[in-house]
Amino acid sequence: MAMGRVAAYVLTFGRGVPSVLPSSLVILLSVGCQDPNRMFTGVWQAESPVGSEDWALGRPELSIGHFGTELTGVVRFLDDSGFPTLACDCAFIEHQRLDLGTATFLALTEQCDGSRWIWNLTLSGEDDDSSYLTGTVTQADGTNFVEFEARLIDRFVPDDRRECEPE
């Protein structure tokens, strides 16, 4: 199946492909047979909470939909028991920039309290079992900065992970 996706990708031609194709082939070699146009898609869960004494909101879970050079999704914050935190438990992921060549994306989330966070993450790993998103999460006003790491727990994003009704 994965090979079929690769073949479909290789056959793809059109605008943007000449520049995307070589870098994608590099990604193919480094990340395995995952379709480069969907490589960020999945549910990613952080092992530890994001935040500091001032703004700890819980352990982030990113449900990402990646389509070519764009992505979207929902970030949800879970407590230590795996349940959503009571306040500002989710936010929509706004696409900012995505580089298939370096497997890096920059996204923005706006919390219900009005704070805006910038997610600068890079994909690593040979296959789904060892895929990680690593990078930094920074408050847009520069007041907070934290290292971030999330593990892929599922390539498929269920419908309930795509829902978010920020209060």
Place this chain on the structure above:
Amino acid sequence: MKGIPLTALAAPILALLAATPALAAPPELTWKVLQVGVLPIVHVSVTGEDLFSERPETARLRATAARWHKGLEQVLEGRDQVKVSVLAELKARLKRAGDFVRTAELAEERYAMGLERWRALNAAEALTQLDRARQLHLEAFTDILDPRTLADVDLHRALTLLDLDQQAQAYLAFAQMLVRDPARRFERGYYGAPIETAMVNARREITEAPDPIALLWPTERLLALGRRLALDVFAVGVITGEGASAAITIAFFDVRIGGFALRERFPLSDEAFLGDDLDRLVSAWHTCALEAPQTFVRPRGASRWFVEFGYTHFAWIQHRRTRDILHGPAFQLGVTYLPTPGLEVWAKTSQRVTLTDGQGDLLDVFTTSHLGLGVGLTVGDEVWRFSVRSGLEVALSLAGIAMTTDVDCKFFGPESDRCRTIFRADSPAVWLGLDFSMSVRVAPSRSWHLGLTAGATSYALSESIVGELNFPLYGTFGFGLPF
């Protein structure tokens, strides 16, 4: 492809190439072997005296008939492309060709019933049974397998017809009896003077007939026998006259044309030239009877009908709702007919699958069925052919089509509040368009060809999608066969 060795694929391809005759190879010239059946040469005496006892002249001419018959067989056997079947062989082949025993038994039953009615002085019913017996005997080819049995039936038909006062029909029945069994003898006075007179007159009518051969071997009988035994030609003969006026007529009946091809009459006054006469006659016939191979006379005509199976890859050139070109594979089946050398009529059908693009702007794969019909101009020979085609195409879409560049629509779904713009084409939908293409066909063999086609379609006649997704450009690689 995994698990299939390359040699397993190469073997059938090589076998196909080896089995198909190359265009450059000369056609094999096989001349048809003529199947010739030689039927007995018959002597019908001119005098009624032979009905009661054989005269020396009759015996001499019967022996002469046998010599000419043997000579005819030998001369024919000496010719190339001729397979001679003598009478015994014809009988054996007839017995192998069908089960005539049951039919002959039915004929015998009818004959016995006819005799019974005739002896009971019921001539009308007797004639009905005897006529049926004769018909069944002819169906069983008794005139070849056992002509004397058929002659018995004709004799009693003639006697019955005389009882019914049908003189002309009775003469004909007597004549049919005599041609089947010319050596038949009767005890003088057994049937009475009127009947003996009728038989003598019938014999005279045979010998005085303008064409005794036609009387002996009617066209329909030779055709039936020839078709049953797959024979091409019959050699037949008859001796007429006596003494210095005795002559033999030999004729060749050609089943292929349904008539006599050659007929010649030789006086029997000097048999020293028998061999020369036969040789000259058979040479004349042989020259015209041989069938040259059709490929030798005229090369096999080029096929006008072609069927082609092919893989097609296509791409939608106009795709306003997606950033990447949409494309996909297809399977195509086409038929081409060439009514004249420069014109072709074509029809094709294909099943196309449009794949999602890398950006995912096409939300899901969709399949369309296409049917096209048109004409083309074509130039080339049997090996290379170039065509320019145009026609109408109808596409049927059974799946809904949804396209968007809004990433939120792709992830959260078209019903989500975050989805701002999405294009949808409902299904089922029918698109009508114009198709233009060019094709090159190369035929390494008369048996198959390879084809390359490139073309485009414009769905200008369908408003529903024409502005969003249009102008599929396609290329087809096909394998074709003439039929």
